[in-house]
Amino acid sequence: MKNWKAYCTKENFLGIGSTRKVYRAGNEVIKVHLHQVGYEQSMQEKLIYQEMERRGYRSYFAEVKEVHEEYAVQSFASPLDLKDFQTYDLSADDKRLTADHLRLLELLDREFDSFDLKDSGNFGVDASSRMVFIDYGMTKKRYEQEWVPEADAGVIPQIYFEVCRICGIEKELRIYGEHDLDRRCVECGKC
Template sequence: MLEELIKNWKLYCKEKKFVGIGSTRKVYRVSDYVIKVNLHPIGYNQSKNEFEIYTEMENKFLDPLLAQNYYYDDLISIQKYYAPLELIDNQSYEINFENHSHLIPDSFEKILNELDRNFDCFDLKDSSNFGLDNEGKLVFIDYGMTKSLYETMWVPLAEEGILPQIYFDICNSCGVEKELRMYGDNDKDKRCYECGKE
């Protein structure tokens, strides 16, 4: 199955298989896998980082809380699928050790510290960066953005309106208050993804 996904990934990346979109990658689910399609070269860097981080953590036997990475190239990466966390009031939120203790596995803090200190990972507590395993515990599914990548590449492009930033506002089409993808200060298109804005 993996070889088939790598060879014919475009055939599988259809809207009915869509599961999420970030500023640099769009994600589709195929069976027990996700295909992350790069929307920008930063997406490639994130996928490369995830693959390298996973491999190094696996060698240290610290990989169980990280989504397994199977493959990456210039266009895509393939990872194990985990069910996403539900939004609260149509937006993501920060994982809190007290409020979300029922979701947090035993070695969570150790892995969090390892990703922060040894790999320079950024935005590690945002709920959109996690999935849930079969026991309903957190698994990192998006951990390839580093602080240096964020500061040197992502921020300048977001400020220029090339990459979207996420704002919580009312969609002008459906009228629901939710996360909107906004491209710089001059972007007046306040539609959500579901209403057609990528």
């Protein structure tokens, strides 16, 4: 995708995590790596997608089409709706999680050391109305050995549920270490 930066506009913005920022580009998304950990997550997603395709489970995962140092390209799936401006854990009795989803959650945990997959922000709905994994590249080891130290140092933001000082709505805020006093949400300008 030669002109990938042209899609990275406010109008195409879908969301931001601690290590990647996501924009829509037609039927694809561009995940811009904000940190080395984001690149590593994208590489892990590519590896997992290829393995799930080999095993016949590709329809449960948003396809990772390209991974470059600065960005990755993945098939678009509509994000699940937030509840009270925040993501939430999907429970095993959630009707959207099929028996195959539950088996895949166990497989990803056991074989790929996957971390935090039941968060609703890690799922989307594809064009066939199927719930698919869209953010599935974080491992427990990477989280503990890379993400946590960087978050503690204020390099990678942690997500806090607090009131934004601009819009006054209680929602997820990105906080960079214990000395970050800027309590604005992404919509009010904090990146």
